[in-house]
Amino acid sequence: MKKHIAVLSGDGIGPEVTAQALKVLKAVGEVYGHEFAYKEALVGACAIDATGNPFPEETEQVCQQADAILFGAIGHPKYDNDPKAKVRPEQGLLAMRKKLGLFSNVRPVKSYKALLPISPLKEEIIDGTDFVVFRELTGGIYFGQPRGRSEDGKNAFDTCAYSTDEITRVSRLAFEAAQNRRKKVTLVDKANVLATSRLWRETVKELVSEYPDVELDFMFVDNAAMKIIQNPRDFDVVLTENMFGDIITDEASVISGSLGMLPSASIGLNQSLYEPIHGSYPQAAGKNIANPFGAILSAAMLLEYSFGMIEESKAINDAVMQAMDEGFVTEDINKDQAKGTEEVGDHVTEYIKQLTTV
Numbered sequence: 090m091k092k093h094i095a096v097l098s099g100d101g102i103g104p105e106v107t108a109q110a111l112k113v114l115k116a117v118g119e120v121y122g123h124e125f126a127y128k129e130a131l132v133g134a135c136a137i138d139a140t141g142n143p144f145p146e147e148t149e150q151v152c153q154q155a156d157a158i159l160f161g162a163i164g165h166p167k168y169d170n171d172p173k174a175k176v177r178p179e180q181g182l183l184a185m186r187k188k189l190g191l192f193s194n195v196r197p198v199k200s201y202k203a204l205l206p207i208s209p210l211k212e213e214i215i216d217g218t219d220f221v222v223f224r225e226l227t228g229g230i231y232f233g234q235p236r237g238r239s240e241d242g243k244n245a246f247d248t249c250a251y252s253t254d255e256i257t258r259v260s261r262l263a264f265e266a267a268q269n270r271r272k273k274v275t276l277v278d279k280a281n282v283l284a285t286s287r288l289w290r291e292t293v294k295e296l297v298s299e300y301p302d303v304e305l306d307f308m309f310v311d312n313a314a315m316k317i318i319q320n321p322r323d324f325d326v327v328l329t330e331n332m333f334g335d336i337i338t339d340e341a342s343v344i345s346g347s348l349g350m351l352p353s354a355s356i357g358l359n360q361s362l363y364e365p366i367h368g369s370y371p372q373a374a375g376k377n378i379a380n381p382f383g384a385i386l387s388a389a390m391l392l393e394y395s396f397g398m399i400e401e402s403k404a405i406n407d408a409v410m411q412a413m414d415e416g417f418v419t420e421d422i423n424k425d426q427a428k429g430t431e432e433v434g435d436h437v438t439e440y441i442k443q444l445t446t447v
C-alpha cells in the first residue's frame with residue numbers, strides 16, 4: 090500500500106539535509122518494493138515569507154493527511170536579532186507540535202566508534218553509550234497558561250502545568266521502549282522544588298506497577314545533567330518533561346561527537362514527525378557542508394516507528410556506519426578530509442542500492 094510522507098524541509102540547512110534523506114528513502118523504496126508518495130509543504134521562516142504564517146493551514150492539512158512527516162529545520166538569523174518580531178519561525182514548530190498532538194519526543198543518544206576521538210569527553214567514559222530520552226513535548230512551561238507580561242511591563246511570567254493524562258501517555262511509551270531494551274527507566278525531575286515534578290513522580294510510580302519487568306529510578310535534573318556526561322552508560326531510558334528534556338538532550342548530543350548525528354522522532358496522536366535535532370544552522374546553509382546523517386537517521390526512525398519497516402531501517406543505519414568507517418563524513422566530523430553533504434548522501438544511497446544485488 091502506498092505510504093504518504095509529508096516533507097517539510099524548512100529553513101537553513103533543512104532543505105539540503107532533507108534532500109539526502111529523500112534520496113535514501115527513494116532507494117529503500119526501489120530495493121524493498123515500497124511505494125512512497127512525497128508531498129512538500131512550507132514551515133518556518135520560508136512559510137512566513139510566503140504566507141505570513143510559520144505553520145500555514147495548508148501545511149497542517151498536508152501533515153494531517155500524511156502517514157508520517159519528514160522535517161528538516163526552522164529558524165532564520167533575521168528573527169534572532171529582532172526580539173520584537175511578531176511572528177517567529179519557532180512559533181511554527183511549537184504550533185505544529187501542539188496542533189498535530191506530537192506529545193512524545195524520542196531522542197536516541199549513542200556513541201559511535203568512529204567518532205569517539207572527536208568528542209570533547211574521554212573515550213573510556215562515553216564508549217558504549219546507548220540510551221534514549223523520552224521528552225514530553227506538548228505540555229509544561231512551553232505551553233502553560235497564563236504567560237506574558239504585567240500591564241506596566243515590569244513583570245513577566247510563564248506557567249508550568251501538567252495533567253496526569255499528559256504524564257501517563259508519554260510515560261507509557263517510555264516503559265514500552267524500556268521493555269525492548271535494558272528495562273530501566275530514569276525519571277528526571279525537580280521534585281524537591283516543583284509541584285509538577287511531584288505529580289510526575291506520583292503518576293509514574295503508580296504506572297510502573299503495570300510494567301513489572303521495568304526498573305524505575307528517579308533523579309533530580311541538576312544531578313542528571315552531571316551524571317549524563319560522567320556515567321552515560323548507566324542510562325537506558327530517560328523520561329522527562331518538556332524543558333528539562335530540551336536541555337539535557339543538547340547536552341547529551343556531545344556524547345555522539347557531533348550534534349549533526351542525532352535523529353529524533355516526535356510521536357503524535359495520529360501521525361509522527363521525524364527530524365534531525367541540529368536545527369537550521371544558517372551559517373552553513375547552501376554550502377554543501379552540513380552533516381546529513383541526522384536527517385538520514387531520522388528517515389530510518391520514520392521507517393521503523395511509523396511503518397514498522399525494521400529491516401529497511403537497519404539497512405540505513407548500517408549504511409551510515411559504513412559511510413563513517415570509509416571516511417564519507419562532513420567537516421564537523423573530519424575537518425581535513427571532509428566530503429560534501431551531497432557526496433555523503435550519495436554514498437549512503439549507493440550502499441542501499443547495491444543491496445539489490447545480494
Ligand code: IPM
Nearest residue numbers: 179180182183335338366368
Ligand atoms: C528543540 C528546539 C526547540 C525547543 C526550539 C527551537 C523551540 O530547541 O527542538 O529542541 O526548545 O523545543
Ligand code: MN
Nearest residue numbers: 335336338339
Ligand atoms: Mn532544543
